[in-house]
Amino acid sequence: MLFTSYAFIGFVLVLLVLYYAVPRRFQKLILFVGNVCFYVMSGWTNLIFMGITILSTYGAARWIGNNIDAQKAYVKAHKEELSREEKKAYKAKEKKKRKLIAALAVILNVALLALVKFPNRIFLFLMPMGISFYTLMSLGYLLDVYWEKQKPEKSLFRFALFVSFFPQLVQGPISRFKDLSESLYAEHALDWKNIYYGFVRVLWGFFKKLVIADRLSVVIATISGDFDTYNGAYIFLEMFLYTIQLYADFSGGIDITIGVAQMLGVEMAENFIRPYFSKSLKEYWRRWHITMSTWFRDYLFYPISITKTMQNFSKFLRAHFGDYIGKRLPVYVASFIVWFVTGIWHGTTSNFIVWGLVNYVILMISEELEPAYAAFHEKCIPAEAKGWRVFMVLRTFTMLCFLKLFDCYQSAGEVFRAYGSAFTFAKLDELVHGGWLQLGMSLADYVVVAIGSVVILTVSLIQRPESVRDQLSRKPFALQAGVVMALFLVTLIFGAYGMGYDASQFIYNRF
Amino acid sequence: MNVKEELLEILEELHPDIDFAEEEQLIDDKLLDSFDVVTLVTEIGSAFDVELTAADMVPENFNSVDAMVAMIERMMED
Numbered sequence: 001m002l003f004t005s006y007a008f009i010g011f012v013l014v015l016l017v018l019y020y021a022v023p024r025r026f027q028k029l030i031l032f033v034g035n036v037c038f039y040v041m042s043g044w045t046n047l048i049f050m051g052i053t054i055l056s057t058y059g060a061a062r063w064i065g066n067n068i069d070a071q072k073a074y075v076k077a078h079k080e081e082l083s084r085e086e087k088k089a090y091k092a093k094e095k096k097k098r099k100l101i102a103a104l105a106v107i108l109n110v111a112l113l114a115l116v117k118f119p120n121r122i123f124l125f126l127m128p129m130g131i132s133f134y135t136l137m138s139l140g141y142l143l144d145v146y147w148e149k150q151k152p153e154k155s156l157f158r159f160a161l162f163v164s165f166f167p168q169l170v171q172g173p174i175s176r177f178k179d180l181s182e183s184l185y186a187e188h189a190l191d192w193k194n195i196y197y198g199f200v201r202v203l204w205g206f207f208k209k210l211v212i213a214d215r216l217s218v219v220i221a222t223i224s225g226d227f228d229t230y231n232g233a234y235i236f237l238e239m240f241l242y243t244i245q246l247y248a249d250f251s252g253g254i255d256i257t258i259g260v261a262q263m264l265g266v267e268m269a270e271n272f273i274r275p276y277f278s279k280s281l282k283e284y285w286r287r288w289h290i291t292m293s294t295w296f297r298d299y300l301f302y303p304i305s306i307t308k309t310m311q312n313f314s315k316f317l318r319a320h321f322g323d324y325i326g327k328r329l330p331v332y333v334a335s336f337i338v339w340f341v342t343g344i345w346h347g348t349t350s351n352f353i354v355w356g357l358v359n360y361v362i363l364m365i366s367e368e369l370e371p372a373y374a375a376f377h378e379k380c381i382p383a384e385a386k387g388w389r390v391f392m393v394l395r396t397f398t399m400l401c402f403l404k405l406f407d408c409y410q411s412a413g414e415v416f417r418a419y420g421s422a423f424t425f426a427k428l429d430e431l432v433h434g435g436w437l438q439l440g441m442s443l444a445d446y447v448v449v450a451i452g453s454v455v456i457l458t459v460s461l462i463q464r465p466e467s468v469r470d471q472l473s474r475k476p477f478a479l480q481a482g483v484v485m486a487l488f489l490v491t492l493i494f495g496a497y498g499m500g501y502d503a504s505q506f507i508y509n510r511f
Numbered sequence: 512m513n514v515k516e517e518l519l520e521i522l523e524e525l526h527p528d529i530d531f532a533e534e535e536q537l538i539d540d541k542l543l544d545s546f547d548v549v550t551l552v553t554e555i556g557s558a559f560d561v562e563l564t565a566a567d568m569v570p571e572n573f574n575s576v577d578a579m580v581a582m583i584e585r586m587m588e589d
Contacts, residue, residue, distance in 0.1 A: 091589075143565075144566070147565060147566030149566045298568070302565040305549045306568070311552070311556060314550065315557075326550070327546045328546055
C-alpha cells in the first residue's frame with residue numbers, strides 16, 4: 001500500500017478511529033491487526049518472512065535472557081564455593097552457548113535477507129516490503145539482549161507489534177527497541193496536540209513527496225533511462241535534480257511515518273537533521289539516514305573493531321609499524337567492512353557496492369588530511385569563518401550530487417560512463433536551448449519545484465532552534481489555520497497526480 | 512598500582528597532550544576519537560584482564576578517567 005494512495009489515507013483514518021474508540025487495553029490489539037492488514041496488502045507470502053524473523057529473534061532473545069538469569073542465579077548460589085577462575089570458566093562456557101544461539105539467529109536472518117536481495121531464480125520476484133528495515137531492527141534488539149543492554153521482551157505479541165509496526169515498514173526508520181517500545185506499548189488517551197502535530201507532519205511529508213519528489217521522478221527516469229539520448233551536460237542536471245528528489249522523497253516519507261506514529265501517540269526516532277547543510281561527508285553521515293548509520297556503527301563497526309582478532313592485529317601493527325599505523329589501520333579495516341556491507345544493504349548490484357566504497361575512500365582520505373586541514377585553518381582561513389562554512393556546505397552538496405548518481409544507474413560501469421560523459425560537456429547547447437523542457441517537466445513544473453525547494457530550505461533554516469510546529473503553535477489561531485490550509489491546498493493543487501504521473505513508491509522502499 | 516593509576520599511565524602514553532585528571536568530556540569534546548577508543552579497548556583488555564563488548568562503547572563510559580575506572584571495576588567484579 002502506497003503512503004500516497006487514497007487507500008492509505010482511508011486505512012489510517014479507520015485505524016485512528018478504532019484505536020481511540022476501543023477501551024485502551026485493546027489499543028495494541030487494534031494496532032497489531034492494522035499492522036497485519038497493512039502488510040498483507042503487500043503480499044501474503046511476505047508474512048512468512050516476517051514471521052520467521054519475529055519467531056527466531058524472539059525465541060533466541062528469550063533463550064539468551066533465561067540463560068543470563070540462570071547464570072546469575074548459579075553464581076549467586078555458589079558464591080562462596082567457586083574461586084574467581086572457576087566463576088570465570090563457568091561464565092565463559094555459558095557465554096559460548098549464548099553466542100552460538102545469537103549467531104544462529106543472526107545467520108538465519110541475514111541469510112533470509114540475502115536470499116531476497118541477491119538475484120536468484122527462486123525468489124526473483126519476492127522482495128518482502130521493509131525486510132531490510134525490520135531485519136536490522138530485530139537483529140539490533142537481539143544483540144542488545146546478548147550484550148545485556150536490554151531485557152528480553154517476554155510477550156511474543158508485544159515483540160511482534162514492535163517488528164511489524166506498519167509506518168516504519170515502507171522505508172524505516174530503523175527503530176531501536178528501547179526507543180520505540182515504551183510509547184508503542186503504552187495506552188494512549190486521545191491527545192489533540194498529537195493528532196494536530198502528526199497531521200501537519202504528514203501533510204509536510206505529502207508536500208515534499210507529491211509536489212517535489214514525484215514531479216522530479218519523471219525527469220530522472222527520462223535521463224537515466226536513455227543514456228544514448230541524454231548524456232553530456234544532461235548528467236549534471238540529473239545529479240542535481242536527483243539530489244533534491246531523493247531528499248524530498250526520503251525525508252518526506254519519514255515525515256509521513258513519524259507523523260502517523262505521532263497521531264497514534266507513538267514516538268519514533270528522527271532520521272534527518274538538515275543533511276544538506278553538512279560541511280563534510282563525515283558530518284553528512286551523522287545527519288542523513290541517522291538510524292541506519294548509527295545501527296551500522298553500534299552493531300557492526302564497534303563489534304568488528306574490538307574483536308580479539310582486531311585487537312591482536314592492532315598490537316602487532318603497533319609493535320612493528322608504530323603507534324600511528326597500529327591505531328589507524330584496524331579502524332580503517334573495520335570501516336571498510338562496514339561500508340562494503342552498507343553498499344550491499346542498499347543493493348547487490350555493482351553501483352551500490354562501489355558507492356559504499358567511494359564513500360569509504362573519501363572518508364578515509366578526509367581523516368588522513370585532518371592535520372593538513374588544521375594547519376590550513378591556523379595559517380590561512382579560520383574554520384569558523386562564515387564564507388568558509390558556506391563554501392564547505394556547497395562543496396559537500398556538490399560531492400553528494402556526484403555520489404547520488406550511483407542510485408540512478410544499474411551498474412558502476414554505467415555510472416562512470418555517465419561521469420565521463422558529463423565532463424565532455426556535450427549537449428550543453430541542446431540542454432540550455434530547450435532540452436531541459438523535453439524531459440517530462442514543463443516550465444511551470446520547474447517553477448513549482450524551485451519554489452518548493454526554497455520552501456524546504458526556508459523551513460530547514462527556521463527550524464534550527466525549535467520545530468516549526470512549536471513555533472507556529474504560539475501564533476494566533478487564524479495564522480496557524482492559514483498556514484496548514486495553505487500547505488494542504490498547495491499539496492492538493494500542485495501534487496503530481498494524473499496523466500503523466502503514476503503514484504510512485506518511495507525510493508528507499510526498494511532497499 | 513591501583514586501577515586509576517594504571518589507567519592514567521595508559522592514557523598519558525596514548526595522549527600526552529591531554530590532562531586526563533581534569534577532563535570530564537573526553538568524547539563529547541572530541542579529545543578522544545574512535546581511533547583512540549578502539550586502541551584503549553585493547554589496552555584496557557590487556558592491562559586489567561577484562562573483555563569489553565560493543566555494548567560498552569558508549570560515550571558515558573569513556574568521557575572521563577573516573578567513568579573508565581567505574582567501567583573497569585564493574586567488569587572486574589562480574
